[in-house]
Amino acid sequence: MNTAAAKNLSRETAAYAIESRDLSLWYGTFQALFDVNLQIKSGIITSLIGPSGCGKSTFLRSVNRINERLDYVRIEGAIEVLGQDIYEDAVELLQVRKQIGMVFQRPNPLPISIRDNVLFGYNIHASDLGSSQSDKDEILESALRKVLLWDKVKDNLKRKATELSLEEQQKLCIARLLPVKPTVLLMDEPCSALDPKGTEAVEELIWDLRGEYTILIVTHNMSQARRASEECIFMLMGKVIEHAATDKMFVTPSSQETANYIEGRYG
Numbered sequence: 001m002n003t004a005a006a007k008n009l010s011r012e013t014a015a016y017a018i019e020s021r022d023l024s025l026w027y028g029t030f031q032a033l034f035d036v037n038l039q040i041k042s043g044i045i046t047s048l049i050g051p052s053g054c055g056k057s058t059f060l061r062s063v064n065r066i067n068e069r070l071d072y073v074r075i076e077g078a079i080e081v082l083g084q085d086i087y088e089d090a091v092e093l094l095q096v097r098k099q100i101g102m103v104f105q106r107p108n109p110l111p112i113s114i115r116d117n118v119l120f121g122y123n124i125h126a127s128d129l130g131s132s133q134s135d136k137d138e139i140l141e142s143a144l145r146k147v148l149l150w151d152k153v154k155d156n157l158k159r160k161a162t163e164l165s166l167e168e169q170q171k172l173c174i175a176r177l178l179p180v181k182p183t184v185l186l187m188d189e190p191c192s193a194l195d196p197k198g199t200e201a202v203e204e205l206i207w208d209l210r211g212e213y214t215i216l217i218v219t220h221n222m223s224q225a226r227r228a229s230e231e232c233i234f235m236l237m238g239k240v241i242e243h244a245a246t247d248k249m250f251v252t253p254s255s256q257e258t259a260n261y262i263e264g265r266y267g
Contacts, residue, residue, distance in 0.1 A: 015039075016040055016041060016042065016080075017040055017041065017043070017082065018038070018039075018040040018080070018184065018214065018216065019038065020036050020037060020059070020077065020079045020080075021079075021080075022035050022036075022037060022076070022077040023036040023077035023078070024036070024075070024076045024077055025058060025062060025067065025073065026073065026074045027070070027072060027073060028072045032055050032058045032238050033055050033058055033238045034238045034239045035077070035239070036059060036077070036238075038233065038240060040231075041214070041231065042214050043210065043212070043213070043214055044211075044215070044231060045206065045207070045210050045215040045228060045230050045231075046214075046215070046216050046217070046230070046232070047217050047218075047225040047228070047229035047233070048060065048233050049222065049232060049234050049235070049261070050234055050241075050261065051261065054235045054236050054237060054238065055235050055238040056218045057188050059235070060186050060188055060218050061102075061186075061188075062075065063100060063216065064086075064097060064100040064101075064102055064186060065087070066102070081096070081100060081184060082183060086100075098125055098180050098181075098182065099183050100182060100183070100185075100186060101177030101178075101184070101185045101186065102177075102185075102187075103174055103177070103187040103188065103190045105189040105192045106192075107169030107170040107172070107173050107193065108173060109161035109162055109164070109169050109173060109176075111162050112160065112161065113157060113158045113161065114153050114157050114158070114159055114160075114164070115140060115158065117172055117175075118139075118140050118144060118175050118179065119140060120176060121177065121179060121180045122136070122139060122179035122180055124180075125180050140157070140179075141154075142178075143175040144175055146175065146178060146208075147172070147174050147175040147178075149171050149175060153168075165198070166193055166198060167195075167197070167202060170190060170193075170194065170202055174205065182213065183214060184213065184215075185216070186216050186217075187206070187215065187216070187217040189219060190217065191203065191221070191224065199224070203227060203228045206228055217229065222250075222262060225246065226247075230245065230246055231243065231244065231246060232245075232246040232249045232250070234249065234257075236257055241257050241258055242254055242255045242257075249262070250262060
């Protein structure tokens with residue numbers, strides 16, 4: 001890629017934070033997504049639900065171009081984030097990852113200090129963001145406050161992050177995304193490794209982050225989808241079956257397939 005010609009993702013207001021058009025994806029000869037057309041609103045929490053293997057995580061990972069790391073993946077169609085097609089040749093991958101943060105099923109803190117974890121991405125982008133010590137101290141505190149960890153760790157920032165509880169590690173992984181000022185947060189089963197108390201704490205955090213960030217979350221937990229999202233997308237066999245306000249989908253789904261899944265008849 002000619003980095004001199006590379007485009008950054010614009011923060012200008014777009015009609016939707018994420019929009020896919022006729023998105024299809026193959027793993028080798030296996031087609032995992034079929035003509036996915038979605039329009040995901042800015043500043044809200046949208047959940048992706050559906051049985052295992054339906055394409056939820058595949059779609060999520062397509063939004064920040066993780067899937068393309070596999071040389072046997074082929075993609076057709078388009079995904080726009082903030083109005084910019086992220087698969088255009090001129091789009092710089094580093095800028096895509098800066099604007100679109102990713103949280104995985106299991107917390108993945110680096111085996112370094114809490115402080116260095118939070119500032120890891122910031123240091124990579126320091127030439128863009130400014131890098132004075134006072135800047136870093138303020139950004140560190142702000143990120144940890146947003147995920148409700150500051151009071152617990154402020155006196156022990158040199159502690160290895162992997163020594164935190166799983167709930168605290170997942171919050172830290174979210175905090176690690178914030179200093180580079182992403183617009184979109186992708187979350188793939190972010191509570192699957194947590195106990196009920198930890199799940200409640202992370203759900204509350206996610207809810208508090210809405211508005212400031214567009215959040216797209218994959219979950220198998222129907223209760224979680226209903227509690228912690230404002231819109232819901234049901235996928236089945238690589239296709240979008242229904243996309244609606246969460247309350248509407250769970251009370252009066254338009255599709256019988258959606259109703260069958262929500263009521264536990266399969267999946």
